[in-house]
Amino acid sequence: MGFAAVKLQPAMAQASRPLAGRRIVVTRAREQAGDLVQALTALGADVVAAPTIRIEPLADLAPLRAALADLARYQWIVFTSQNTVRVVCDRLPEWGLEPRALTRVAVAAIGPATAAALAERGVAAALVPERFVAEAVVEEMVRRGDVRGKRILVPRALEARDALPEGLRARGAVVDVIPVYATVRDPGDGSRLARDIVAGQIDAITFTSSSTVRHFVDLVGREAATSGRFAAAAIGPVTAATARELGIPVPIEADEYAVPGLVDALVRHFGEAGRGRGRGRGDV
CATH class of the missing domain: 3.40.50.10090 (Rossmann fold)
Structure with a gap:
């Protein structure tokens, strides 16, 4: 299939790893996902590569x-x-x-x-x-x-x-x-990802284009996609609008419409979610 967890090094200081313990899905095309995967991993995230599109x-x-x-x-x-x-x-x-x-x-x-x-x-x-x-x-x-x-x-x-x-x-x-x-759908099997979403095992799913959103829905099915069991993170307003049109709430939206902006938005969101309350996958 098309997704695999990226393994992390042993624990580092929380301040330098603000996404530690967060399971975050990258839906970008396989050949384009490297920069986002690396940035999230460096901040402590448990990254799941689940390409939804192919070029x-x-x-x-x-x-x-x-x-x-x-x-x-x-x-x-x-x-x-x-x-x-x-x-x-x-x-x-x-x-x-x-x-x-x-x-x-x-x-x-x-x-x-x-x-x-x-x-x-x-x-x-x-x-x-x-x-x-x-x-x-x-x-x-x-x-x-x-x-x-x-x-x-x-x-x-x-x-x-x-x-x-x-x-x-x-x-x-x-x-x-x-x-x-x-831009076509990646042929991978999304059944495992769909199960993880419904089970509350995914903290956030990143979307870098409208096509990643549309094909994500095709990949995992509408029930999982619109379950509200994860925080959708959109790279910009066009992508966010597509997600909302398809019934996916978007609590995370980048101010700068590029990978660094998307990463910053994730850090802000989970930093706020983690303050003053227990950490859990419901905190999205």
């Missing part, structure tokens, strides 16, 4: 290849996630291109992790909004000048929200949206 590049990337071959007609290319960076940049050598070819236009990235993924490939993002959501890209582009008539390329997930292209088009931009990957 699958689309079989037909001809539209992307055609757009990149004629990149000079665009003023901007917007990368909405690390996944988009990987899929696009991994294909460039096959097409006789290098990542630095992307620097022929201005590059925008949603979030520092996306910007870092670009930087690792030699591409500097000219725009990284302070809020790591699509709407903030629109606001920042408009703040920098009129986008009317500007051509903007947006490679993205097949099932991504339309807030970014619609927001730009509403302000007169010409936006080409090209799906490059799909």
Whole structure:
């Protein structure tokens, strides 16, 4: 199946391990979960890796290849996630291109992790909004000048929200949206995790995208997902809204829409839950 507890070292000072004894589930795709797993483990958490999604590049990337071959007609290319960076940049050598070819236009990235993924490939993002959501890209582009008539390329997930292209088009931009990957359910068996949830053996479950929420419900079933027996921790407002729409209460929401912000929110939540009362998995 797809989940396993990460073993911890013997006890350390509680002050440096504020999540000690807390069993926290990471639902992120297996290849992306490392930074969150490591951060939580370092703070004392008993981490359960239960990937609910898998990233699958689309079989037909001809539209992307055609757009990149004629990149000079665009003023901007917007990368909405690390996944988009990987899929696009991994294909460039096959097409006789290098990542630095992307620097022929201005590059925008949603979030520092996306910007870092670009930087690792030699591409500097000219725009990284302070809020790591699509709407903030629109606001920042408009703040920098009129986008009317500007051509903007947006490679993205097949099932991504339309807030970014619609927001730009509403302000007169010409936006080409090209799906490059799909987010699908991880094939793992969620029955054990579902039993642990219902038995009150899970303190928190982290969600880093709307797709992790939707496929979590598919993985463990609606009864366990909406049982209220764990604290749902969302990386940002879009993810939190999806969870609530599906009947999952969200008591933990990151102020900074990135992994460090999610970790900080978990520490705050369990620090408050642990003060002045006994510790138990009902304290979520």
